[in-house]
Amino acid sequence: MSRGSALETLGETMRHLRTANGATLTAAAVAAGVSKGHLSNVERGRDAPSWELIAFYEQAYAGDGQLWSTYVEVVAAPGRQPAFRRGDRPRYPLAGDQAAFVTDVTIPDGTIMAPGQRFEKTWRLRNSGTVPWVGRYLRRLGAPGGLGIPSSPVQVRIADTMPGETVDISVPLKAHILPGTAEIHWKMVDEEGYEFFPDRYYQGIFMTIIVEAD
Known part of the structure; x- marks a missing residue:
C-alpha cells in the first residue's frame, strides 16, 4: 500500500x-x-x-x-526519510552499555484476560553497565495493535537511570479481542528510533497474555 x-x-x-x-x-x-x-x-x-x-x-x-x-x-511507507544522513547514524551499541532484566513487576507471562481488558504491564530493568541511560525510550516492535494482538502506545519514555540503578518501565495496554495467545516485544531506542543494542537482546523484553472468550 x-x-x-x-x-x-x-x-x-x-x-x-x-x-x-x-x-x-x-x-x-x-x-x-x-x-x-x-x-x-x-x-x-x-x-x-x-x-x-x-x-x-x-x-x-x-x-x-x-x-x-x-x-x-x-x-x-517509502519516502519516509531517516533523521540521520548516511554516515551520521549513531554508533550503537555504546562501549560499556549493558542492560539486565530483573523481574516482571505486574502481569506475569501467561496471564489470562478477557477480550478488550485494559491493564498496565511493568518490567524492572537494571543498568548493569557504565553508561547512563538518558533520553531513552521503550519502543514496540511490529504493529502496536490489532484484533489478535494487544494494543499499546508505540513507545514510552524510560526514566533516566544511572549505572547500577534499576528502573520500572510501565506500558498501558488493552488485550486483543480474538481468543488466543499473543506475544509482543519491545526494544530500547533513542528519540530517533535507533536501537541501543542492535546486536544484543534480540527479542528485547516481551510479554505473553492469553485471551479467553467470555
Missing part, C-alpha cells in the same frame, strides 16, 4: 470511528488537543497523524486495533 493510500484509508477509518461514537469533529479536536483544521486534514488523508492522535482515537472511540496496522503502513 502506498503512503497516500494508507493515509486515505487511515483517515477514513478514523472518521468512521468518530462518527459512529457520535463525536463531532470539533469535539474530537478539543479532546485530542489538536486543531480542527489539522484533524479534518488527517481524516481526509491529507495530513499524517501522530501516534498520540491514533492512540486517542483507539481509546476514545473503541478502535480495537483497527487503526494501528494502517498507521504502521504510513510510518514505514
